[in-house]
Structure formats: structure tokens, C-alpha cells
Amino acid sequence: MIKHIFQIAGKPALLVKYILLSILSGMFSFAFMAFVNFLINEMMAGKAKTYNIQHIAIFAGIVFFFVLSRRIFSISIINFSQRVFWTIRKEILQLMLRSEYEQFVSFKTALHASLVRDVNVLTIASMNVIQFSSSVIVIMASFIYMAIISPLLFAVTLAVLATGVLVYYRSMQHNEGYLKKARDLEDSFILSFNALLHGFKEIHLDPNKGIDIFDKEVSVLEDKSITNNRKAYVGFLNNQIIGQVLFNCLIGVLLLGLAILLQLPAHTVVNFLFIVLFLLGATESVMVILPSLMQAKVSIERVAALQKDLESKERLEYSAGHYLRKADFNSLVFDNIIYTYHPQKTGSTTAGFSVGPVSLQVAKGEVVFIYGGNGSGKTTFILSVLGLLKPQEGQVYFNGQILNDENYKSYRMLFGVVFSDFYLFEKLFGLEAPDPERVQYYLRLFELEHKVTFQDGAFSSRDLSTGQRKRLALISVLLEDKPLLVLDEWAADQDPHFRKKFYTEIIPLLKQEGFTILAITHDDRYYHCADKLYQMDYGKLKQVPALPLSHPEVVQ
Numbered sequence: 001m002i003k004h005i006f007q008i009a010g011k012p013a014l015l016v017k018y019i020l021l022s023i024l025s026g027m028f029s030f031a032f033m034a035f036v037n038f039l040i041n042e043m044m045a046g047k048a049k050t051y052n053i054q055h056i057a058i059f060a061g062i063v064f065f066f067v068l069s070r071r072i073f074s075i076s077i078i079n080f081s082q083r084v085f086w087t088i089r090k091e092i093l094q095l096m097l098r099s100e101y102e103q104f105v106s107f108k109t110a111l112h113a114s115l116v117r118d119v120n121v122l123t124i125a126s127m128n129v130i131q132f133s134s135s136v137i138v139i140m141a142s143f144i145y146m147a148i149i150s151p152l153l154f155a156v157t158l159a160v161l162a163t164g165v166l167v168y169y170r171s172m173q174h175n176e177g178y179l180k181k182a183r184d185l186e187d188s189f190i191l192s193f194n195a196l197l198h199g200f201k202e203i204h205l206d207p208n209k210g211i212d213i214f215d216k217e218v219s220v221l222e223d224k225s226i227t228n229n230r231k232a233y234v235g236f237l238n239n240q241i242i243g244q245v246l247f248n249c250l251i252g253v254l255l256l257g258l259a260i261l262l263q264l265p266a267h268t269v270v271n272f273l274f275i276v277l278f279l280l281g282a283t284e285s286v287m288v289i290l291p292s293l294m295q296a297k298v299s300i301e302r303v304a305a306l307q308k309d310l311e312s313k314e315r316l317e318y319s320a321g322h323y324l325r326k327a328d329f330n331s332l333v334f335d336n337i338i339y340t341y342h343p344q345k346t347g348s349t350t351a352g353f354s355v356g357p358v359s360l361q362v363a364k365g366e367v368v369f370i371y372g373g374n375g376s377g378k379t380t381f382i383l384s385v386l387g388l389l390k391p392q393e394g395q396v397y398f399n400g401q402i403l404n405d406e407n408y409k410s411y412r413m414l415f416g417v418v419f420s421d422f423y424l425f426e427k428l429f430g431l432e433a434p435d436p437e438r439v440q441y442y443l444r445l446f447e448l449e450h451k452v453t454f455q456d457g458a459f460s461s462r463d464l465s466t467g468q469r470k471r472l473a474l475i476s477v478l479l480e481d482k483p484l485l486v487l488d489e490w491a492a493d494q495d496p497h498f499r500k501k502f503y504t505e506i507i508p509l510l511k512q513e514g515f516t517i518l519a520i521t522h523d524d525r526y527y528h529c530a531d532k533l534y535q536m537d538y539g540k541l542k543q544v545p546a547l548p549l550s551h552p553e554v555v556q
């Protein structure tokens with residue numbers, strides 16, 4: 001865990017600085033207590049009859065340096081915790097960016113939970129380090145001071161503390177288990193929260209859905225979580241109480257037993273009691289802070305495990321790549337590719353759905369349409385074409401070269417895609433200053449020129465209908481000027497007029513511009529607009545004539 005924090009902090013020298021500052025701040029805190037003890041002794045010995053400028057100066061000096069060292073230490077820790085916060089955030093985002101599509105899908109919830117929870121837990125814990133480390137230093141210094149005042153009393157105190165540590169250590173193991181479980185329960189809560197967030201429209205229309213999620217998911221989680229967390233925190237509380245009782249017993253044994261038995265001088269007993277009370281305060285601080293540090297330990301382990309899981313798999317390079325220009329693209333060939341969903345990945349007990357073996361050739365400038373029934377495997381095939389799902393068998397050739405790890409990055413950049421569940425980005429990310437005339441041309445072509453303007457790399461209006469948003473998504477992709485356009489049921493949300501325009505005017509225009517198009521479509525009325533038409537059936541792709549006789553009107 002410490003190693004991970006070192007990595008996060010980036011510079012071990014910084015950590016050495018924090019440790020030295022925390023020692024300094026703890027030492028000044030202890031010096032205060034030792035000097036007060038000294039003043040008490042002076043008073044008890046009858047030496048404090050007049051104002052002593054030297055004592056006042058030392059007292060003020062200790063307070064000043066305590067405040068100063070504490071402030072410098074605290075500011076350093078605030079800077080450190082902010083760095084921890086952003087380093088872990090960025091680390092998780094980089095993990096996301098570098099993960100394979102399939103990995104991303106299976107780690108989505110864990111990534112989300114780490115980003116919203118673990119990062120905050122770690123930030124809070126790193127702030128608590130200020131109090132924690134000062135208290136630990138005070139405890140250590142108090143031990144040394146006690147041993148000097150009275151080795152015997154110190155031995156008794158140590159025995160009492162050792163008992164406390166033993167009790168604490170035993171219950172800590174239980175508590176850690178409960179904290180881990182609490183973290184798992186948080187992951188489940190995020191699932192329910194996402195259901196409420198993304199399914200809000202449906203829930204709003206049918207409150208029974210919301211009630212079900214609330215009663216059967218959230219409330220069940222609440223019960224489990226309360227029971228679990230109560231055990232964890234009662235465990236910590238018991239430790240605190242046991243610690244307090246042990247200290248009380250120590251004070252009792254000291255005042256009512258040892259002081260009389262050993263005939264200890266009054267100033268030794270007073271000095272010792274004063275340290276014990278000081279020690280009690282520091283120990284309590286440690287006990288109060290420990291749960292948050294334990295949570296931080298669980299969170300760090302989560303982040304580290306997530307990192308390990310994602311890094312153990314093949315990593316993607318996410319550094320900027322270059323688009324292959326349309327002119328440089330010649331052909332794409334799929335030779336007997338097979339993709340099968342693994343049942344263990346989906347948690348299903350039935351055999352995973354399989355697409356393939358599929359063979360397909362797409363030449364530059366061709367328009368290829370794929371149609372097929374629901375669940376026939378069109379999207380799976382397209383995801384395999386895009387390399388988001390990696391086919392387990394078969395070969396892919398682009399521009400005559402076999403697809404391998406070296407050229408995979410350029411391969412991915414071949415495609416401009418509008419998925420059926422597309423995401424419209426706020427800006428044209430990854431695209432440098434597109435030609436405003438070209439943007440205007442596409443806005444006119446897609447009949448959005450009165451609705452949308454383009455300024456500072458972003459479209460002005462995003463308050464559009466689904467069909468209009470899809471047009472904007474396609475414009476964004478066209479501006480990227482990638483050779484291959486992949487469209488998943490793009491026209492499904494367009495009105496009949498625009499649908500006709502898309503198939504009969506826009507597609508030929510895009511073809512003229514040099515785009516190659518691979519589209520999933522159910523618009524049988526426009527199948528004739530394709531150069532090649534394929535039907536997907538139970539994972540098998542077969543070529544069919546582009547002019548089906550069943551639709552004579554398409555010939556017009």
C-alpha cells in the first residue's frame with residue numbers, strides 16, 4: 001500500500017519531506033507537554049514565585065514553532081492529497097482509455113465505483129494523515145519521556161498498552177473483512193443508482209418499476225449495508241472503549257495502588273499522570289482515524305487490483321494516431337472470421353452466440369448493406385469488423401496486409417462510425433480545425449443549417465430531435481474524413497423524406513467523395529442503393545441480389 005502511495009506521489013523525496021515535517025510537528029506538540037510538566041514541577045518545588053521572562057519566551061517559542069511546523073506540514077499534505085486525488089483519477093481514466101472494448105464492458109461498474117468512491121476515500125484518508133502522524137510521534141515521544149521519569153511505571157503502562165494492541169489487532173482483522181464487504185455493497189448500489197438514472201423516463205411513467213428497484217434492490221442493500229457497516233464500526237467503537245477503559249484502569253492502578261505501594265513522590269505521579277492523559281488524547285486520535293485509513297487501504301487495494309486486472313490483459317496504445325487518408329485505402333478483406341461470446345463472460349449457462357465463419361471483401365468506394373433479423377448477429381459482426389470484438393478465428397487484411405498488433409492502431413483509425421446507440425460529443429474531439437465551408441456544406445446537405453451553427457470546434461445546438469442528433473453525429477464523422485463509414489441502422493430515426501434523400505442523394509455523394517460505406521439497414525425499399533447486399537442469418541452472412549424482386553418499386 002505504501003509503495004502504491006509512493007508511486008502516486010511520484011517523488012519519494014516528497015514523502016521524506018512529509019515524514020520529517022510530521023516528526024517536527026509531533027515533537028513540538030510533545031515539547032509543549034514536557035515544558036508544562038517542567039513548569040508544574042517548578043511550581044510544586046515552590047520555585048515559581050515571580051514572572052520568568054525566559055520561561056515565557058520558551059513557552060511562546062514552542063507554541064509558535066508548533067503552529068508553524070503544523071501549518072507547513074498541513075499545507076504540504078493538502079497539496080499531496082490533491083495530487084493523490086488527481087493522480088488516481090487520471091490513472092483510472094487512462095486505464096479506461098487503454099482497455100480493450102470487451103475489458104471495458106466487463107469492468108465498467110468497477111471503474112465507475114473506483115472513480116466516484118475510492119478516489120474520495122483516499123483523498124480524505126490522506127488529509128487524516130496529518131493528525132495521525134502527529135499523534136504517532138506524540139505517542140512515541142511520550143514513551144521515551146515516561147521511561148525517563150519512571151521505568152517501572154513505564155513498564156506497567158507498556159503492559160496495559162500491549163493488551164490494548166492485542167485486542168485491537170484481533171478485532172481489526174474482522175473489521176477489515178467488513179470494510180471490504182461494504183465496498184462490494186457500494187458497487188451494487190451503483191448498479192441500482194444507474195438503473196434509476198438511465199431508466200428515469202420509464203420509471204416516471206410506471207412508478208411500480210421505481211418502487212420495485214427501491215424496495216427490492218436499494219432497501220435490501222440498505223439492510224445488508226447497515227448490518228455490515230454496523231459490525232465494522234461497532235468493532236472500532238469497542239476498540240475505542242476498551243482503550244479508554246484500559247487507560248482509566250492504568251490511572252486507577254497508578255493513583256490508588258502503585259503510588260502508595262512504591263511511595264512515589266507527588267511530582268513523579270503528577271508528571272506521569274499528565275503524560276498518560278496526553279497519551280490518551282493521542283491514542284484516541286489514532287483510533288478515530290484508523291477506520292478511514294483502513295477504508296483507504298481497501299480502496300487502494302481495489303484500485304491496484306483493477307489496474308492489475310486491466311494491465312494483465314493486452315494493452316492498447318492510446319497515443320494519438322494518424323488517420324489513413326481516403327485516397328490511401330484500397331481494400332478490406334475478412335477471411336473466415338469467427339467471433340463467439342464466451343458464456344462465462346456473460347454469466348450465461350447456455351453456449352455463447354457465434355458469428356461466422358464470415359468472409360467479405362470491401363473495395364474502395366463500395367457501398368455494402370447488411371440486413372437480417374433481430375439477434376441474427378449484425379452488430380456482433382460489425383463490432384468484429386471494427387476490431388472492438390477480436391475474432392477468435394480467421395484473418396483480416398487491409399490494403400493487402402494481414403491485420404496484426406503492429407498495424408492494429410492504423411486499422412482502428414480506418415473507421416468513422418455512427419452506432420445505433422451513438423454518443424454525440426460536445427466538441428469535435430480529435431479533429432483539428434475543420435474547414436468552415438465544409439461544415440456549412442454538410443449542415444446544408446443534412447438540412448440542419450437553420451438549426452445548428454458551428455463555432456469554436458463545437459456545434460451550437462444540441463437540443464435536437466433524435467433524428468437530427470443522428471444527422472449531426474454523421475456530420476461529425478464525415479468531417480473526420482476517414483475512409484470507411486460504418487453506420488448501424490442510421491436511417492431508422494429519419495423521416496421518410498430524409499430517408500429517401502439519404503439513400504438516393506447523400507450516399508451517392510459520399511461515394512463520389514471517396515467514402516466506402518458499410519451499413520446495417522432494414523430499409524428494404526432502398527437495398528438497390530448498395531453495390532453489395534448481404535443477409536445475416538443466425539450468424540452466417542450470405543450475399544443476395546441488391547434488387548429483391550419482392551419490391552418492384554425500388555427499380556423506379
Ligand SMILES: Nc1ncnc2c1ncn2[C@@H]1O[C@H](COP(=O)(O)OP(=O)(O)OP(=O)(O)O)[C@@H](O)[C@H]1O
Pocket residue numbers: 341342346352353372373374375376377378379380381
Ligand atoms: N455482450 C454479449 N454477450 C453475449 N451475447 C451477446 C452479447 N451481445 C449480443 N449477444 C448475443 O448475440 C446475438 C446477436 O446479437 P446482435 O446484437 O449481434 O444482433 P443484431 O443482429 O445486431 O440484432 P438487432 O437487429 O436486434 O440489433 C444475440 O442472440 C445476443 O443474445
